[in-house]
Amino acid sequence: MTDTPGIVITGGSGKMGQMLVKTVLESDRCTLAGVLEQPGHAWVGQDIGTLMGGQPVGVSVTDDVAAAFANAQIVIDFTRPAGSIAFAQQAAKAGIIHIIGTTGLTDDDMAAIRKAAEQTTIVQAGNMSLGVNLLVQLTKQVAAALDEDFDIEVIEAHHNQKVDAPSGTALMLGEAAAEGRGVTLSKVSDSGRDGITGARKRGDIGFSAIRGGDIVGEHDVLFAAPGERIILRHMATDRGIFARGALKAAIWAQNQPSGLYNMLDVLGLSLHNK
Ligand SMILES: NC(=O)C1=CN([C@@H]2O[C@H](COP(=O)(O)OP(=O)(O)OC[C@H]3O[C@@H](n4cnc5c(N)ncnc54)[C@H](OP(=O)(O)O)[C@@H]3O)[C@@H](O)[C@H]2O)C=CC1
Numbered sequence: 001m002t003d004t005p006g007i008v009i010t011g012g013s014g015k016m017g018q019m020l021v022k023t024v025l026e027s028d029r030c031t032l033a034g035v036l037e038q039p040g041h042a043w044v045g046q047d048i049g050t051l052m053g054g055q056p057v058g059v060s061v062t063d064d065v066a067a068a069f070a071n072a073q074i075v076i077d078f079t080r081p082a083g084s085i086a087f088a089q090q091a092a093k094a095g096i097i098h099i100i101g102t103t104g105l106t107d108d109d110m111a112a113i114r115k116a117a118e119q120t121t122i123v124q125a126g127n128m129s130l131g132v133n134l135l136v137q138l139t140k141q142v143a144a145a146l147d148e149d150f151d152i153e154v155i156e157a158h159h160n161q162k163v164d165a166p167s168g169t170a171l172m173l174g175e176a177a178a179e180g181r182g183v184t185l186s187k188v189s190d191s192g193r194d195g196i197t198g199a200r201k202r203g204d205i206g207f208s209a210i211r212g213g214d215i216v217g218e219h220d221v222l223f224a225a226p227g228e229r230i231i232l233r234h235m236a237t238d239r240g241i242f243a244r245g246a247l248k249a250a251i252w253a254q255n256q257p258s259g260l261y262n263m264l265d266v267l268g269l270s271l272h273n274k
């Protein structure tokens with residue numbers, strides 16, 4: 001473990017990439033060891049501080065993953081599934097910690113990440129904010145307390161550039177509701193209703209996705225029964241909450257053996273054995 005570990009940020013030009021660079025530069029608990037972009041990207045070769053509209057910080061954006069990882073202890077990665085799978089394999093090879101915020105991961109992607117976690121420490125979560133991870137546990141508890149008279153619906157809203165649905169957070173909340181109810185999400189999941197769908201099936205967990213403007217990320221878990229409704233809600237208004245969560249995970253991961261962890265582990269919110 002290093003006092004101020006060097007951190008590489010992937011997808012440096014992205015919305016989360018830039019927020020992560022800013023968060024790392026502002027922290028006294030780590031240093032910015034590198035910033036990656038894809039080969040051919042216009043930012044490669046230029047100083048990240050200047051590119052983000054400020055003073056030079058002495059770190060040029062690179063497309064050389066192996067060289068960037070060789071000079072770092074941690075990589076924080078909010079990109080796309082194809083990128084994150086490749087980074088997981090390269091981070092495992094380089095023996096550096098991998099923090100994955102990318103969403104839209106398939107079961108096969110998760111299997112590849114689990115394989116890489118045999119060789120290094122990985123923290124993966126579809127949402128790295130404290131508030132959402134608390135909401136995950138609240139959802140599980142409420143779902144466990146209620147029976148199937150309460151229809152469970154997860155409603156999410158995001159900006160118009162988001163490419164995956166349901167959001168990673170919505171899936172975390174759906175999993176938590178299913179776990180609380182003692183069912184398997186894939187067997188009761190209902191997303192993408194359109195046309196003559198028939199009446200809602202008792203016990204289903206439904207998903208709805210709104211896309212528009214610059215919405216950072218909003219999630220409701222609705223429990224609707226005859227005569228009453230409960231709504232658990234989280235609203236993100238600043239991407240800084242995700243970046244600060246990722247940095248917390250990075251610092252925490254330095255003390256953990258190889259393996260795959262999530263934000264409930266990082267935040268001490270896991271309900272296992274409680
Ligand atoms: N877990 C959490 O707390 C959060 C997760 N997210 C997730 O993070 C991810 C990124 O979100 P956001 O920053 O808004 O997205 P952006 O589209 O703004 O940025 C994505 C970045 O990833 C790069 N990229 C795309 N494909 C690859 C690849 N195959 N290999 C390497 N780099 C790649 C892009 O480069 P280029 O410009 O060349 O395409 C770009 O720099 C999404 O999956 C999102 O859902 C977002 C917020 C919070």
Ligand SMILES: O=C(O)C1=N[C@H](C(=O)O)C[C@H](O)C1
Pocket residue numbers: 103126127158159162166167168169170216217218
């Ligand atoms: O793409 C985003 O922006 C976000 N993605 C994550 C998700 O899919 O849940 C987290 C957050 O809601 C923002």
